[in-house]
Amino acid sequence: MIHALPTWFEVTSLVAVVVLLVVDLIVVGRRPHVPSIKESALWVAFYVGLALAFGVLLWAIGGADPAGEFYAGWLTEYSLSVDNLFVFVIIMSRFAVPRHLQQRVLMVGIITALVLRGGFILAGAAIIEQFVWVFYIFGAFLIYTAVNLVRGEDEADEFKENAAIRTLRRVLPLHNEYDGAKVRTVVDGKKLFTPMLIVFVAIGSTDLLFAFDSIPAIFGLTKDPFIVFTTNVFALMGLRQLYFLLGGLLERLVYLPIGLAAILGFIGVKLILEALHTNNLPFLNGGEGYEWAPEIPIWLSLLVIVGSLAVTTVASLLRTRHTERLEAASRD
Numbered sequence: 176m177i178h179a180l181p182t183w184f185e186v187t188s189l190v191a192v193v194v195l196l197v198v199d200l201i202v203v204g205r206r207p208h209v210p211s212i213k214e215s216a217l218w219v220a221f222y223v224g225l226a227l228a229f230g231v232l233l234w235a236i237g238g239a240d241p242a243g244e245f246y247a248g249w250l251t252e253y254s255l256s257v258d259n260l261f262v263f264v265i266i267m268s269r270f271a272v273p274r275h276l277q278q279r280v281l282m283v284g285i286i287t288a289l290v291l292r293g294g295f296i297l298a299g300a301a302i303i304e305q306f307v308w309v310f311y312i313f314g315a316f317l318i319y320t321a322v323n324l325v326r327g328e329d330e331a332d333e334f335k336e337n338a339a340i341r342t343l344r345r346v347l348p349l350h351n352e353y354d355g356a357k358v359r360t361v362v363d364g365k366k367l368f369t370p371m372l373i374v375f376v377a378i379g380s381t382d383l384l385f386a387f388d389s390i391p392a393i394f395g396l397t398k399d400p401f402i403v404f405t406t407n408v409f410a411l412m413g414l415r416q417l418y419f420l421l422g423g424l425l426e427r428l429v430y431l432p433i434g435l436a437a438i439l440g441f442i443g444v445k446l447i448l449e450a451l452h453t454n455n456l457p458f459l460n461g462g463e464g465y466e467w468a469p470e471i472p473i474w475l476s477l478l479v480i481v482g483s484l485a486v487t488t489v490a491s492l493l494r495t496r497h498t499e500r501l502e503a504a505s506r507d
Contacts, residue, residue, distance in 0.1 A: 180237045185401050188229070192408050196289075199282070199412075210278070215420035222413030229409065233402075243473040244397035245406060250480045251396065251438055252410035255389045257428075258435055259288075260418055262381050270374045272353075279356045280371075281415040284378035291383055292407045295390040300400040310450035313391035317443030320388055324436035340376055349373070388439065395442035395449075396476055427495040434487030441479050445471045 210218070226249055234242035263284065267277055302309050343349075350367040354360035358372040393403050451468035454460060 210419050215416040218416035219413050226409040247477040248393045248396045248406035252406050256410045266377050285411045287379040288382040310446045314443040314446030317439045321436040321440035324432045395446040428491045430487040430491040434483045437483040
């Protein structure tokens with residue numbers, strides 16, 4: 176449902192997060208560097224704490240329902256954003272991005288993701304308002320995505336250059352070396368594009384693909400465009416620092432795709448049940464809703480999301496620890 180939150184609160188919140196992102200962008204632009212583990216951990220803790228505090232503020236102003244929807248949506252979007260990091264690692268490695276420039280690349284990727292997701296959110300809200308039956312499509316798509324995750328057909332190591340990147344390589348004069356964070360450089364009097372342009376396109380197109388998963392997922396938890404957008408903003412804030420904090424730990428989360436599959440599959444089923452409950456398609460049950468289709472409460476959604484992430488994280492760490500012990504034993 177769309178909650179009647181005060182206009183001043185929504186406007187103030189959006190302005191505040193935009194200002195925070197702009198400040199973050201300015202800091203990265205002026206002082207590109209490789210953050211230490213301590214610095215990254217402090218920033219990640221700050222952004223996570225900010226999201227938790229925002230949920231409490233939502234609770235105080237709008238009640239438990241919008242706060243619960245925000246927390247469920249934020250956790251879902253955050254877990255999907257962590258999955259983005261797998262692809263970002265591959266892209267950085269694939270294009271040999273110097274480590275001190277990776278912060279700027281990630282920041283551009285985050286801004287691009289916000290713009291793309293903002294457009295998807297506006298379009299999705301308008302479509303849902305006019306055509307409730309689109310939940311059938313969203314639900315089926317999420318279930319399909321979940322099945323592919325379980326089958327391993329959405330692995331990060333399968334990243335390949337898409338048509339846009341291949342086209343740029345053919346039509347643009349490209350240099351094979353970086354010139355800081357510049358997208359254009361001059362070599363022997365000729366103006367050439369640097370590999371940074373290709374990296375930006377790769378990150379942006381990857382963000383677009385991930386938006387197809389994340390936007391239907393969040394609309395399965397809340398229909399309020401304000402909450403949908405803020406969950407995405409808070410999930411993406413701190414993603415840059417999380418990239419450097421996790422580092423090799425990403426490879427240890429071997430069961431994360433299964434956890435994400437469980438979450439996306441659950442939300443897909445939730446969407447289809449909601450579509451059946453509010454059905455208005457004339458060729459289904461005479462255009463009437465199915466009374467037997469339950470409406471899944473937000474507390475249950477939150478429980479499933481937290482439980483799935485906790486179980487897969489613990490199982491992943493236990494699995495990698497066991498594997499490392501076996502490898503150590505074989506070397507002795």
